[in-house]
Amino acid sequence: xxxxxxxxxxxxxxxxxxxxxxxxxxxxxRKGEIHALVGENGAGKSTLINICSGVLxxxxxxxxxxxxxxxxxxxxxxxxxKISTVFQEIPVCSNMSVSQNIFLGADxxxxxxxxxNTFMNKETIRLLSIFHIKRKPTELMKxxxxxxxxxxQILRAVxxxxxxxxxxxxxxxxxxxxxxxxxxxLKKLRNERKLTVLYVSHRLEEIFExxxxxxxxxxxxxxxxxNTPDVNIxxxxxxxxxxxxxxxxxxxxxxxxxxxxxVTNLSRGKVLQNISFSxRKGEILxxxxxxxxxxxxxxxxxxxxxxxDSGIFTIYDKKVQIKNVSNAINHxxxxxxxxxxxxxxxxxxxxxxxxxxxxxxxxSKFGYFIxxxxxxxxxxxxxxFSIKVSSPLQKIANLSGGNQQKVIISRWLANEPKLLICxxxxxxxxxxxxxxxxxxxxxxxxxxxxxxxxxxxLPELLSICDRIIIMRNGRITGELEHKDATEExxxxxxxxx
Amino acid sequence: MTKVSGNTELSGFxxxxxxxxxxxxxxxxxxxCIILSIVTPNFRQVTNVINITRxxxxxxxxxxxxxYVIIVAEIDLSIGSVYGLCAMIAGKMLGRNISIPLVIIxxxxxxxxxxxxxxxxxxxxxxxxxxxxxxxxxxxxGAVMFLAEGYSLSVFPTSANPxxxxxxxxxxxxxxxxxxxxxxxxxxIILAKTTFGFKxxxxxxxxxxxxxxxxxxxxxxxxxxxxxxxxxxxxxxxxLAYLQSVHPSAxxxxxxxxxxxxxxxxxYLYGGRGTILGTFIGAAIIGVxxxxxxxxxxxxxxxEAFIGFVILIAVILDTLLRRxxx
Numbered sequence: 001x002x003x004x005x006x007x008x009x010x011x012x013x014x015x016x017x018x019x020x021x022x023x024x025x026x027x028x029x030r031k032g033e034i035h036a037l038v039g040e041n042g043a044g045k046s047t048l049i050n051i052c053s054g055v056l057x058x059x060x061x062x063x064x065x066x067x068x069x070x071x072x073x074x075x076x077x078x079x080x081x082k083i084s085t086v087f088q089e090i091p092v093c094s095n096m097s098v099s100q101n102i103f104l105g106a107d108x109x110x111x112x113x114x115x116x117n118t119f120m121n122k123e124t125i126r127l128l129s130i131f132h133i134k135r136k137p138t139e140l141m142k143x144x145x146x147x148x149x150x151x152x153q154i155l156r157a158v159x160x161x162x163x164x165x166x167x168x169x170x171x172x173x174x175x176x177x178x179x180x181x182x183x184x185x186l187k188k189l190r191n192e193r194k195l196t197v198l199y200v201s202h203r204l205e206e207i208f209e210x211x212x213x214x215x216x217x218x219x220x221x222x223x224x225x226x227n228t229p230d231v232n233i234x235x236x237x238x239x240x241x242x243x244x245x246x247x248x249x250x251x252x253x254x255x256x257x258x259x260x261x262x263v264t265n266l267s268r269g270k271v272l273q274n275i276s277f278s279x280r281k282g283e284i285l286x287x288x289x290x291x292x293x294x295x296x297x298x299x300x301x302x303x304x305x306x307x308x309d310s311g312i313f314t315i316y317d318k319k320v321q322i323k324n325v326s327n328a329i330n331h332x333x334x335x336x337x338x339x340x341x342x343x344x345x346x347x348x349x350x351x352x353x354x355x356x357x358x359x360x361x362x363x364s365k366f367g368y369f370i371x372x373x374x375x376x377x378x379x380x381x382x383x384x385f386s387i388k389v390s391s392p393l394q395k396i397a398n399l400s401g402g403n404q405q406k407v408i409i410s411r412w413l414a415n416e417p418k419l420l421i422c423x424x425x426x427x428x429x430x431x432x433x434x435x436x437x438x439x440x441x442x443x444x445x446x447x448x449x450x451x452x453x454x455x456x457x458l459p460e461l462l463s464i465c466d467r468i469i470i471m472r473n474g475r476i477t478g479e480l481e482h483k484d485a486t487e488e489x490x491x492x493x494x495x496x497x
Numbered sequence: 498m499t500k501v502s503g504n505t506e507l508s509g510f511x512x513x514x515x516x517x518x519x520x521x522x523x524x525x526x527x528x529x530c531i532i533l534s535i536v537t538p539n540f541r542q543v544t545n546v547i548n549i550t551r552x553x554x555x556x557x558x559x560x561x562x563x564x565y566v567i568i569v570a571e572i573d574l575s576i577g578s579v580y581g582l583c584a585m586i587a588g589k590m591l592g593r594n595i596s597i598p599l600v601i602i603x604x605x606x607x608x609x610x611x612x613x614x615x616x617x618x619x620x621x622x623x624x625x626x627x628x629x630x631x632x633x634x635x636x637x638x639g640a641v642m643f644l645a646e647g648y649s650l651s652v653f654p655t656s657a658n659p660x661x662x663x664x665x666x667x668x669x670x671x672x673x674x675x676x677x678x679x680x681x682x683x684x685x686i687i688l689a690k691t692t693f694g695f696k697x698x699x700x701x702x703x704x705x706x707x708x709x710x711x712x713x714x715x716x717x718x719x720x721x722x723x724x725x726x727x728x729x730x731x732x733x734x735x736x737l738a739y740l741q742s743v744h745p746s747a748x749x750x751x752x753x754x755x756x757x758x759x760x761x762x763x764x765y766l767y768g769g770r771g772t773i774l775g776t777f778i779g780a781a782i783i784g785v786x787x788x789x790x791x792x793x794x795x796x797x798x799x800x801e802a803f804i805g806f807v808i809l810i811a812v813i814l815d816t817l818l819r820r821x822x823x
Contacts, residue, residue: 305709326711335709343709346702348769357699357710360692367692411710 006031006196007052007164011061014047021047024061025222027215031066032194034186036201036211036228040240040430043217045200049166052198053085054078084162086153088169094142099124101141102156127155131181146173147291154182158189165189166198171206172428175291176491183210202430204233205459216240237431256466257281259317260418260450261333263302266311271297273474275311279419279450284441286465287454288490294474295454296338299421302452303335304328315418329358334412338423338454340401344408347397351389352378354396354407359414381410385440402433409440420444423454438464458487470494519775521814522762526782533785537792547671549788551739554677557780559732559751560758561684562612562725564776566626567759568688569701569718570768573615575630576729576755578637580748583608584733585641588650588743591657600660601734608730609723611637616722620715626722634752642745651742664739673735680731685773697721701768729755750801757804758783761811783807 008028014021022044029035037045050056052063054072062069065081072078078085093101099120110116124137131151141149150173157165165186171179187210189195201207207214208228216223216239223239262278271294279285287295300306302313304322313320315331322328328335337343345354355378356363363373378392387406389399396404405425412420422441426434442464445451455461461468468485470478470493478493514520533540559576566573587604591597615633619626653661663672688694699707700714707714732751737743762779764771786807790800 303709325709326713329711337709342703343705346699346706346769348702348765349698353695353698357695357707357712360695364692369690369692369695 004030004032005064006033006066008064009048009061010064012048012051012058012063013060014044014051014056015059021220022051022058023220025217025220026061027222027225029196029198030213031196032190033212034190034197034199034210036199036207036214037217038201038204038207038214038236038240039217039223040432043240043430044220045217046168047220048217049085049087049168049198049200052078052166053083079160082161082163083166084157084160084164085166086150086157086168086170088172092141092149092153094140096141097138098128098135098141098144098152099137101152102127102159104156106160123159127159130185131155131178145292147175147178150174151178151182162195164196164198166200168200169202169428170199171201171203173291178291179206186210202428203457204236204431207236208233240431256283257448260315261302262314264312264314266298266301266308266313268297268301268306268308271474272301272308275474275476277469277476277479279452281418281450282445282448283467284445284451284453284465286461286468287452287471288458288461288468289471289494291456292473293471293494295471296423297474298471299335299337299423299452299454302328302419303333303421305335329415329417332416332418333421334358334415334417334419335421336405336408336412336423336425338427340404340408340428345396345404347395349396350393351382351387351396351399351407352392355381355392355410355414357411359411362414377414381407381414385410386436400430400433402429402436405429405433405437406440409437413444417449419450419452421452421454424456425453426455426457426460434460458490461485461490462487519763519772519778522775522778522782526778526785529782529785529789533789533792537789539792540789543669545788545792547669549784550674551671552787553781553784554671554673555732555736556754556758556783557777558677558680558735559729559755560762560776560780561680561773562721562728563755563759564684564762564764564771564773565688565697565721566725567701567756567764567766568697568768568771569714569721570704571619571626571718571721572756573612573626573630573722573725574752575611575615575633575637576725577748577751577753578634578641579608579611579726579729580733580736580751581641581743581746582611582637582644582733583730584737584743584747585644585650585745587734587737588653589644591653591660592650594654594656597657597660604734605727605730608726608728608733610726612723612726613719615726616719619722620718638749641747645743645745647745649742649744653741661738661741663735664737664741671739673739676731676735680728681773681777688773693717693720698769701770703769753801753804754783754787755780757808757811760808766812779811 005028010026011024012022013024025044025048037048039045047056051058054075054077057073070081093104102124103120108116108119121137128135133148133151135144135148141152144152150170154167154170170182174182186197190197199207199211211228213225213227214231214236215225216236218240257280259278260281264276266275267273275298287298289295297306301308302322304324304327313322320331322331352374356374359377363370363377381387382389382392385406388403396407399407425441426437429437438460441451441453453461453465462485466482468480468490469476470490472494480489539545559580563573563576583604586607587600590600590603611633615626615630618624618629665672667675688697696707696712696717699712700717704714733748736747758780759771759776760766760779761782762775762777764775783804786803787800790803795803
């Protein structure tokens with residue numbers, strides 16, 4: 001019998017209407033280990049986290065905590081057993097201060113029963129210094145960057161002094177330095193306090209940095225648990241998808257057409273400073289850089305989503321004005337924004353509606369919809385990109401991330417753009433769909449589209465881009481051809497130049 | 498927007514019924530009618546039914562614009578006063594022998610102009626619609642009082658008679674019922690079958706996403722406010738034609754019934770969802786409830802409280818049902 005088991009799952013099964021999210025999943029986590037949970041979207045990771053933290057009740061099976069059976073009817077029950085969870089998209093109280101957010105629910109009281117602000121602020125300063133966050137405890141949450149906000153969430157969970165910490169994609173908005181700080185911190189807690197961590201992430205490279213053991217789920221089934229030193233990334237991917245994915249190699253075309261877009265001296269405040277570059281027909285131009293380097297802002301400026309201070313856009317050798325999104329669309333520019341949920345999909349609407357959004361003129365006459373045209377358009381894209389839907393009238397919110405993204409891409413392709421700006425097109429998307437979206441983008445370029453690919457994932461940029469420009473603090477600090485580009489060179493230009 | 502094929506388990510009426518989103522409220526309406534017919538036999542009398550339909554027409558016409566406004570995730574509290582103001586302006590103009598089509602057009606234009614003001618302040622200055630339209634509610638009521646100099650308007654020259662014909666009947670059926678059906682049909686088609694309607698849903702469903710596909714969401718919202726002002730004006734004009742008089746307090750509290758009709762009809766308060774058919778059924782429920790309360794003998798104060806209660810129940814049911822679906 002294995003000693004040192006902290007938490008054990010026995011035959012955990014969970015049904016949702018029409019789906020078996022988890023099917024007799026059994027494994028255990030040792031005390032004081034960092035245990036990674038991986039799997040494609042829909043593998044059941046979130047369901048397991050939710051059961052672990054008392055959000056959901058399993059239909060069958062039970063949880064043993066240090067040998068004794070526990071039942072979490074509500075999140076409070078899990079908290080009582082010193083389990084803290086940091087959810088991927090937990091809302092912060094944006095109009096409250098940093099210290100109030102960290103102590104949310106803890107409510108330390110002073111002698112007279114009032115909130116003890118002095119204590120809270122002192123503790124907050126200490127906690128913030130761990131993550132090198134230079135903010136006052138009284139700063140409002142909404143003034144913090146996304147990365148800082150997610151670190152505050154982690155601090156809040158840690159501040160409850162849990163025995164078991166569950167982290168769901170904690171690094172999705174962090175820079176590399178911030179990630180390193182977080183990992184050092186977690187390792188320190190593990191070594192000093194015997195903290196047990198369940199770590200869920202899509203980023204396999206990171207898992208290998210931090211996890212002691214890895215458990216793989218697939219389609220709600222338990223696949224395997226392995227010691228990290230015994231395996232490599234390809235083994236894990238194999239277990240996750242049950243097939244090999246050639247994620248690092250695409251055949252590149254060598255000849256590009258004329259310039260589609262030339263940007264000259266584009267500036268916007270301090271975010272974008274004197275940006276100049278051009279992109280050719282059939283070319284995939286990558287934009288690399290750390291969080292806050294101005295990559296997203298560059299995409300938005302070209303797309304007319306933000307007002308710029310100065311700069312000249314030349315499309316097909318003709319100077320054009322891009323004052324708003326409509327201008328950009330009329331000039332043949334499309335943009336897939338980085339936040340699919342908040343800026344991409346319209347959740348109440350159907351797949352069909354979400355797909356025709358940009359091509360409204362094509363499927364209507366005098367502003368009146370022609371059902372046949374809608375049906376044909378939707379059918380074309382659903383078939384071409386094998387979008388998995390039960391019906392075009394299915395709500396888009398019920399699709400997986402990868403399929404949602406395919407709908408969003410189709411939405412733009414329906415308008416036949418010349419330049420496609422993709423901002424983090426594979427964020428939060430499982431490995432299988434990721435490579436599908438990569439080959440989709442490569443094929444679009446082959447057929448003559450220019451693609452501006454903004455991404456935080458270096459392997460993604462290295463594998464599909466013909467050329468990469470690197471940004472830092474709102475400036476372009478370097479440019480690399482596909483054949484010369486390496487992760488090291490990019491990181492050097494993104495951090496040091 | 499597209500038709501679907503391939504649902505093999507259901508067919509014909511059952512398929513239609515399973516996709517008929519308004520079935521819940523429709524059942525409530527039918528249930529209410531049955532109960533009231535049993536409790537107070539007067540409910541079934543033809544004159545009473547005609548009375549109810551007049552009321553439903555007034556509510557549901559004003560509720561058209563409100564549906565649009567709520568779908569784009571805004572609210573318009575000013576319509577009770579707009580209703581009164583436009584009726585009063587139309588009345589004053591009739592008193593001066595101005596040609597009837599011009600009177601009607603002018604009154605509707607005033608309603609739309611107030612909507613334009615509401616929408617422009619809300620979207621361009623980013624003041625919450627709740628505050629803007631609450632202020633306009635008071636402003637427009639003040640304007641009615643000023644125009645009326647405190648008195649009801651009920652004496653008109655004979656030249657106004659053709660106008661009052663709008664308040665009459667064809668056979669036994671009030672003309673305003675026909676007007677209502679025409680307007681509801683147009684409004685329903687616009688919402689469900691046109692790109693403008695699509696943009697209304699998109700704006701309410703996710704404003705940022707809509708903007709990033711090139712939809713001018715501010716403009717869409719302003720149009721919706723204008724339509725809301727215009728339909729409130731039409732409702733006011735119809736009441737003037739029927740009553741042949743207008744009181745300075747006409748339309749006070751009308752926004753309550755109209756918002757209730759829209760919400761009871763299933764339009765989502767936070768935008769993005771709702772139908773004209775639902776709104777019509779919602780208006781019918783409000784009309785039937787109000788009429789039923791009079792017949793049963795519930796005093797006027799109690800009626801207001803009860804309408805509030807109906808809204809609350811509708812919103813709670815809506816929230817619970819959606820939670821269950823998820």
